[in-house]
Amino acid sequence: MGLSLSLFVFMRLLFLFPQLHLILTLSSPFMQPLCHHDESLALLQFKESFVIDKNASDAYGRIDCGKVASWTVLEGDKSDCCSWDGVECDEASGYVIGLHLRSSCLYGSINSNNSLFRLVHLQRLDLSYNHFNYSPIPPQVRNLSRLAYLNLSASMFSGQIPLEISQLSQLSSLDLSQDYSLLELKKPSLRSLVGNLTHLQELDLSGVSIISVIPTILANLSSLTFLYLDDCGLHGEFPMGIFKLPNLRVLWVGYNEGLIGHLPDFTWSSPLEALVLTATSFSGELPPSIGNLIYLNSLNVRGCNFSGFIPSTLGNLTNLTFLRLSNNTFTGEVPSSIGNLNLLSFLDLRQNQLTGPILFHLVNLMQLKDLYLQSNHFTGEIPVEILNLTGLSVLSLRGNKLRGRIPNSIFNLKNLQVLDLAMNYFSGTVEFDEFVKLKHLTILYLSYNQLSLLFKEPNVNSSFPKFQCLWLSSCNLSKFPDFLRNQDELQYLELSDNYLRGQVPEWMLNIGKASMEIFSLANNFLTGFGQHPILLPWTRLAFLDLSCNLLQGSLPIPAASNLKYYLISNNSLTGNVPEFFCNLTSLQVLDLARNSLSGSLPRCLDNFGASLSVLNLQRNKFQGSISENWVKGSQLKIIIFSQNQFRGRLPRSLVKCTMLKVLDLGNNQFNDRFPSWLKNLPNLKVLILRSNKFNGPIEISNSKYMFPNLQIIDLSYNSFVGKLPLEIFCNWTVKKFETAHHLTYIQVNSTLTSFSKTLGTYINGSFGYDYSMTMTNKGNDMFFEKVQELFTAVDMSSNRFLGEIPNSIENLKGCILLNLSNNILTGHIPPSLGKLEDLEALDLSQNKLSGEIPQELTQLNFLGFFNVSRNNLSGPIPQGKQFNTFENNSFEGNQGLCGRPLTKKCENFDELPSPSSISEGSQDYELPFEFGWKIVVIGYAFGLVLGVTIWCTVIARKHDWLMKTFIIR
Structure with a gap:
């Protein structure tokens, strides 16, 4: 009776004082407030402004396309927007304070009147990994001031990041990072953006231009x-002040090639846990004080300009799990203190100049999974310590001097x-069946x-890894391994x-039909594929190399329309270039050289313009x-x-090839004037027109370009x-060659990228195509x-x-080879030739x-070849230095010359024939084209180290011209 009376009184009070309901609702520990109607409506309008498309979200992490799709007003609990997936409300007020919509498959634009900006109580907003259709970030973001x-x-x-973001003064975390450089931050600048964000703890602008x-000013953000x-x-x-930020735990500024700097002496206590300077221009040495960064667990300086020794103090960083020092110029031996890093799971020292045996107390690195030591100068044998690292999943020792x-x-x-283990000096016989023991081996x-x-012999019980x-x-394979079947x-x-x-x-032709991307049988003795025409079945093939074999018949036809490299030079193939080439619009390198192919070029070759970089x-x-x-010609x-037997005029459309480095048209029947219209090509290094029917004077107006x-x-x-066209060389100065590295070659480099299911990452294949040429x-x-x-x-x-x-x-500063022979040049040899101090070969004969x-x-200290034969020269031959090495045939046919190496002495100049008589006796040597013999010189080098070979015969076992370097990104 008492309970019923109390309930009656309570209900009566609610009827008389309805505001009591709100007070009790807000104060009750058991009841949540409903979200506000206007915010519920704003969320529904936000939902309606997008299409839910599973392709709108990236595959990174979990994609939840049903998150926003589930928002709806129904009877019961689902009518409360605070219970909707991804929506966070304040427990006391019921206002929406968080919207967590990462990877929610949203597709569409956000414009300035989007209902999102009515959620003015928002404190946390995550719209990452959706697709907002390249729309700009609306300046109305300033409405979300909390x-x-x-x-x-x-x-x-x-587009441009709006300055209004800088008005969000309460921001502690700002992430605008992009994968495709779609956003830019120029007006306002980075300084303007962060100047007012004094509470920032996390800032990510990666990929923003x-x-x-x-x-x-970034060094003033003490909370960062x-x-x-x-x-x-x-x-x-x-x-340098950024390194000293008192709370900085992660510094990641990689892939900014123009960013220079060096590491400071870390003499202060730093909480830094990750330091990533990948592919910047940081230089200098790693300071020994780096060992003071005791909290560091990740250090990545790949692709910088660091040099010197690796400091032994790295061994103090016992929290390191990831260490990447690759693609620098570190020298010396790896310090044994690296063995102290017993938490290390990833160690990458590749592409440096490290020496000595592979030791550095590897036995302690029992957590190590990935070990990259390739492209150094390590010597000795594979140490036993490596073989105790049973957790290793990647072992790369390629390109060292290891033996045994x-x-x-x-x-x-x-x-x-x-x-x-490639590109070392390992020897002996390896039984391939042993690799059966490595069940996880795929590369x-x-x-x-x-x-x-x-x-x-094939064993039915053998199960090789895939x-x-x-x-x-x-x-030393003499037959195709049967396990490949x-x-x-x-x-x-x-x-x-x-x-x-x-x-x-x-x-x-049946292996890897749906997976093969790179296939090479180059430099063997193969004659064919047993079918005509040769149909290659691999639908994903990007790289095909069948060069330097004995292949006969017509060109093989690939099934892959996205083929990028087609290399089939040095065979005995015949016939025309078939029409299937018209479909290969992704080709980057097409090399058909040194076969017996005939016919005219297909008109469809202009399809290659957008991608082709090499046509041989x-x-x-x-x-x-x-x-x-x-x-x-764009690439x-x-x-x-x-x-070949090409004829006619050169196509004037070559002027479109603004990236052209080499134009080699030698030994054809082109009949045209000198292509002075190529004079403005900014990258042209090599122009070969030899042995054609080019004619007429060479007239080029003076131009600095x-x-x-x-x-x-x-x-x-x-x-x-006409006269010698020296105007061509008015821009020829030695300065442009001073920065060229002596061991770099004229080549085209490109990369093939493929995803490795084994590693869960991308593998980059880098290829360098070297230009080769013939010169007299x-x-x-x-x-x-x-x-x-x-x-x-x-x-x-x-x-x-x-x-x-x-x-x-x-x-002609920097000129190494100068040949003006077999012309009708008159007058004296200019003394100014003595200023070409790099000259190694000078031929003025038959003029x-x-x-x-x-x-x-005689000042030409590098002159290794000199020929002035069959001219009208007189007087004594200069003596000393290089001139003491030249033989008679360098001077023959000049009746007025005397002195060594000729037998004629220079005692009485009055008895020498007059210039007119010399001229009359030299008529037989007037006409051009009198070289009667040519050979290909093998193994010759002068001054510079130049590789010389006789085409690409199978006797030369090393396939040098195509450099393959696979790295893991």
Whole structure:
């Protein structure tokens, strides 16, 4: 009775005082307030402004397309928006204070009147990993003035970041990072953006196009704990004060190539846990004080300019789990203190100049999973300590000086997924069946050692792992390994530089049909595929190399329309270029050189303009003229048409090839004037027109932009007339060669990227295509397999150039080879030739030059070849230095010359024949084209180290011209 009365009184009070309901609701510990109607409506309108599309969210992390789709007003609990998925409300007021919609499949634009901006109580907003259709970030974001957390990363916003974000003064975390540089921060600048955000603890602008220096104001953000400025186009000096921020735990500024700086002496207590400077221009040495960063668990300085020794104090960083020092110039031995890092799981020291044996107390690194030591100068054998690291999944020792046998105990590393021993000096015989023990092995590189692989007869009980990558080049294989029959997951198969003969087995065309991306059988003795035409079935093939074999018949036809590399030079293939090439619109390198292909070029070759960078048709039987519009040329860097039967005019559309480095048209039947219209190509280094029917005078107006980077020109064996066209070289200065590295070559580099299911990451395959050429030197045709960036040469021989050699020839600074022979040049040899101090070969033979040989030529300290034969020269031959090495044939046919090495002494100049009589006796030597013999010189080098070979015969076992370097990103 008492309970019923109390309930009656309570209900009566509620009826008389309805506001009591609100008071009790807010104060009750058991009841949550309903969200406000206006905010519920705003959320529903926000939902309706987008399409739910599963392709709108990236695959990183968990995608939840049903999150926003479930928002609806229904009877019961779901009518409260505070219970909706991704919505967070304040427990006391019921206002929406958080919206967590990461990877919610939202697709559409956010405009300035979007209902989102009515949620003015928001404190946390996460719209990351959606697709907002490249719309700009609306300035109305300033309405959300209470925001402490804002994450718009990877959501396809674009354009300028609005200054209004700087008005969100309560922000402690701001993430606007992008993958595609869609956002930019220029007006306002980075300084303007962060100037008012004094409470920032986390700032991530990775991928935003900032393109500025880093403002020192960042060093004033004392609360900052995480700073990510990856790939922002930052440049200039890195502010040293940022390292001293008292709370900074993560500093990530990688992939800003223009960002310079050095590491300070860490003499203060720092909470830094991760330091990432990848691919910046930081330089200097790692300071010993780096050992004071005792909380550091990740250090990544890959691809910087660090040098010197690796400090032993790194061993103090016992919390390190990730250490990457690759792609620098560290020298010396690896300190043994590295063995103190017993938590280390990832160690990458590749591509440095490290020496000594691989020791550094590896036995203690029992947590190590990934070990990259390739491309150094490590010596000795594989240490036993490595073989005790049973947790290893990646072991890469490629490109060192390791030797000895591959120890059998390596097959005890049961968790190995990647084993790379290529390009060392390992020797002996390896039984391939041993790799059966490594059940997880999918990537194996054994190429270019001194190994012989032994394959036993097929065993029905043998179960080889399913390989993704197999690199077995130069492994003395004489037949195709039978175990390949069942390798249906192969992505990369490299069997080049072996002794494979005859027909390719039919079953080889069945392996990896849906997975093969790189396939190479180059440098073998293969004759065909047993079918005509040759149909290659691999639908994902991106790289095909069948060069340097004995293949016959027509060109193989790939099924993959996205093929990027087609390399089939040095075979015996015949027929035309088939129409299937018209579909290969992704081609980057097309090399058909040194076959017996014929016919004219397909008109469809202009389809390649958007992607093709190398087109090599050298030494075939192609004929006909080249269409005026055959090339789009946006990416072409090397064009080689030499040694064919092309005729007619050069297509003027070549002027579109603004990236062109090499144009080699030698030994054809082109009939045209000198292509002075190419003079403005900014990157042209090599112009070869030798042995054609080019004619007429070479007239080029003076211009500071004329052939600005030309360094090799060969006009020999044509019918050019008039004066020597030295105006071509008015921009030729030694300065542009001073920065060229002596061991770099004229080549085209590109990268193939593929996803490795084994590693869960991308593998980059880097390929360097070297330009090779033939030039006359020492009176012989010399084949240069590679051409150094530093090499400079001028050959205008065997034309009808006349007149004197002007003193302006001294402008050819840096010239190494100069050939003006077999013309109608008159007058004296200019003493200014003595200023070409790098000259190594000078040929002025078979002209009408008169007077004495200038004494100044003895200053040419590198001159290894000199020929002034068959001219009208007189007087004594200069003596001393290099002139003491030249023989009679350098001076023969000049009746007025005397002195060593000639037998005629210089005692009485009055008895020498007069210039007129010398001229009359020299008529037999007037006409051009009198070189009667040519050979290919093998192994010759002068001054610079130049690789010389005789084409690409199978006797030369090393496939040098194609450099393959696979790295893991």
